[in-house]
Amino acid sequence: xxxxxxxxxxxxxxxxxxxxHEARDVHTANGTLLGFWVYLMSDCLIFACLFAAYGVxxxxxxxxxxxxxxxxxxxxxLNTTLLLLSSITYGFAVLEMQRDRKNPMLVWLVxxxxxxxxxxxxxxxxxAHLIAEGNGPQRSAFLTSFFSLVGTHGxxxxxxxxWLIVLMVQVMKKGLxxxxxxxxxxxxxxxxxxxxxxxxxxxxxxxxxxxx
Amino acid sequence: xxxxxxLQHAHDDHGHDDLGIHATFKGYMxxxxxxxxxxxxxxxxxxxxxxxxxxxxxVIILGLAAVQIVVHMIxxxxxxxxxxxxWNMLALVFTxxxxxxxxxxxxxxxxxxxxxxxxxxxxxxxx
Numbered sequence: 001x002x003x004x005x006x007x008x009x010x011x012x013x014x015x016x017x018x019x020x021h022e023a024r025d026v027h028t029a030n031g032t033l034l035g036f037w038v039y040l041m042s043d044c045l046i047f048a049c050l051f052a053a054y055g056v057x058x059x060x061x062x063x064x065x066x067x068x069x070x071x072x073x074x075x076x077x078l079n080t081t082l083l084l085l086s087s088i089t090y091g092f093a094v095l096e097m098q099r100d101r102k103n104p105m106l107v108w109l110v111x112x113x114x115x116x117x118x119x120x121x122x123x124x125x126x127x128a129h130l131i132a133e134g135n136g137p138q139r140s141a142f143l144t145s146f147f148s149l150v151g152t153h154g155x156x157x158x159x160x161x162x163w164l165i166v167l168m169v170q171v172m173k174k175g176l177x178x179x180x181x182x183x184x185x186x187x188x189x190x191x192x193x194x195x196x197x198x199x200x201x202x203x204x205x206x207x208x209x210x211x212x
Numbered sequence: 213x214x215x216x217x218x219l220q221h222a223h224d225d226h227g228h229d230d231l232g233i234h235a236t237f238k239g240y241m242x243x244x245x246x247x248x249x250x251x252x253x254x255x256x257x258x259x260x261x262x263x264x265x266x267x268x269x270x271v272i273i274l275g276l277a278a279v280q281i282v283v284h285m286i287x288x289x290x291x292x293x294x295x296x297x298x299w300n301m302l303a304l305v306f307t308x309x310x311x312x313x314x315x316x317x318x319x320x321x322x323x324x325x326x327x328x329x330x331x332x333x334x335x336x337x338x339x
Contacts, residue, residue: 033233033296034296034299034300037296037300037303037304038303041303041304041306041307044307044311045307045310045311045314048310048311048314048315049314051315052314052315052317052318052319053318055315055318055319056318056319056322056323073255073258073259077255077259080251080255084244084247084248084251087244087247087284087288088240088241088243088244091235091240091243091244091288092237092240094233094235095235095236095237095240098234098235185233189289192284192288192289193289195284195288196281196284196285196289199251199277199280199281199284200277200281202251203254203273203274203276203277204274204277207254207255207257207258207273208270208273208274210258211258211266211269211270212266
């Protein structure tokens, strides 16, 4: 940066050095968070397409089981509880991060990860149960769109848990430096975003799917 | 490495407050309690068979889901019209427009397509 301005203004002294742009303003403090928000919005469009596919195909049973027959609401209620709890525990981790208390934050992150893993376990058991009964994704258009939508959400949760583990290792090694705080806030947005998508899933797929 | 650290420090000094997000315990708890209430109501409606009419129940479920999404946005994602100089909100509004067009357009068009492509029932072939 300084090289460039000195070559551009060979004659001028240091007092009136020409500045073409302020180097510090190129990166605003929250540029990463805004960029990550834009990524989340594009992810939102992926889910919108899957929701649309489910909306169109969700009642095409092809002689197979209906939503009321295969979807178990108590399981979904358990999953919703786990994910909502993991959202609030991540919130507590962010609060500890703001106070620069590393170890309590790590504890909340571990709890968040365990709740997320519990969510995945319940979901995978549900999938395994469906497939074992011959109601896999190939059975009907309803089940194809169901597995695509719920499976994509589960894949996101899996990625979120992996990211959480990597981030915990980074915090343990480097401490709560600025870069790690930024990463923690990005993951917080990702995690809460997954909960937002899940609200759509349990309302649109499960609750509306079992209506007569 | 040391140059990078200096850069890091310059960055730290740059923002007077850390990362522009001020999460509070009260905010998270408000969001959590509202989310729990907005989750329990639709589950109770469906599992308790409170509403007999399916389409009425569906409208209520979707309405509660929309409210809960707004609650999550405000209390968990710290969304407001001023964060990031309004760019957050702009991206969100644009996305919502696209999502609404995708969802309602697909369901609307495919419903009519299904309706019009339905083979005509020929009663003479029935046993």
